[in-house]
Amino acid sequence: MIRVLIVEDDPMVAELNRGYINRMDGFKVVGIKADGKEALEYISKKQVDLLVLDVNVQKINGLEVLIQIRKSQKDIDVIFITASREKGVVGKALKLGVIDYLIKPYTFERLQEALEKYKNQYLLLNSNAEIGQAEIDKLFKRTVSVEVPKGIHRKTLDKINKYLSTASREIRVKEMSTALKISEVTVRHYLDYLTEKGYLYKDLEYGSMGRPTILYVMREQ
Template sequence: MIKVLIVEDDPMVAYLNEKYIKTLPEFEIIGKAANGEEALKVLRDKKCDLVILDVYMPKMDGLEVIGEIRKEFIEVDVIFITAAREHEVIDKALKLGAIDYLVKPFEFERLKESLKKYLVRHEMMRNKGQIDQKDIDLLTKVDSKIRHSLPKGLQERTLKKVMDVLENNRDSYLSADEVAELAGISRVTVRRYLEYQESVGVLKCETKYGTVGRPSYVYKIIR
């Protein structure tokens, strides 16, 4: 069981974070802190594996907290969930060893992805005496739906536009015509990208039958 401390001064956000995390049975909330000073008291007293940390808080902000964690050699991992978007804040958080950084408001699926990746890392570090390069690559790779080695003629910028439309409509199947209209790209171009993403396992394609004419194909991101 992965023990988690939530550090967040907004009670509603803290409640939502707790609610999200509790949907994953491998994680256990051991406490919540409304500011950095409270968080450090908990960390000095209790065994904790992961801290969900805000930046903007009274008394002691999140960057000060993670700095103190490192200074005191408290063995705990940190994921930031915060409204702070300043590049210098993000840069410092990552340099101080944050394993992920989520900007509010975020989708639950994004947090779920981060926690599942952390679970893989946690289990791997706990159960293996030695870790080979393949396992390290699994831990350090950047998950992205668009970072493939693209075939000739396809461009990442256009692929991103197509995938942004599908991300924003992830609960629905969309046709090439619908994606083309929302992305502002020609239908012929969109279809090439959709077919490519299906071929590499990013999209699921289904056949949609109308009352007349040929059936159409609709696409949805695989989760």
């Protein structure tokens, strides 16, 4: 059972988070704390696996809580659920090893996705067996998770995602078409869709002669 501590100063949001998390198999909310100081005091005495933490809590803010956890070398993971959208905050959270970052208001489905991903990682890293390259690749694999609209087929999108997960950042339509045995028109259609979603952007590659070639480039995650 994964023990979860919620750190949230809004009682209604805290209870909402508790209800969501307790609906998930394999998770148990062991407590709710209203500020960072209370959270640090609790984890100094009790065992906690996962902290669901707001950045903007009182006394000691969420980032400082995370910094102190890292300094203490406690084996605790953190998911931020916060209204904070500042790039500097998000960047610092990533560098400090936060598991996920949810912006309020969020949906249960988004939290469910974060918790399921974490549970899979937790179970893998806490098993007695050695971890092979395939399992490690799953932990670090780049994936594109999007809802499938009309005109986009899941199986084809899965093929595109699988290719992108192992490709270099610069994607050439012709190379991708050959590798996947999918027409260039179809490949370009799906890459344009992912570009609209913000996962890719277009660039130009200039050769020695003729018109430049359009490249699709994966954005930094």
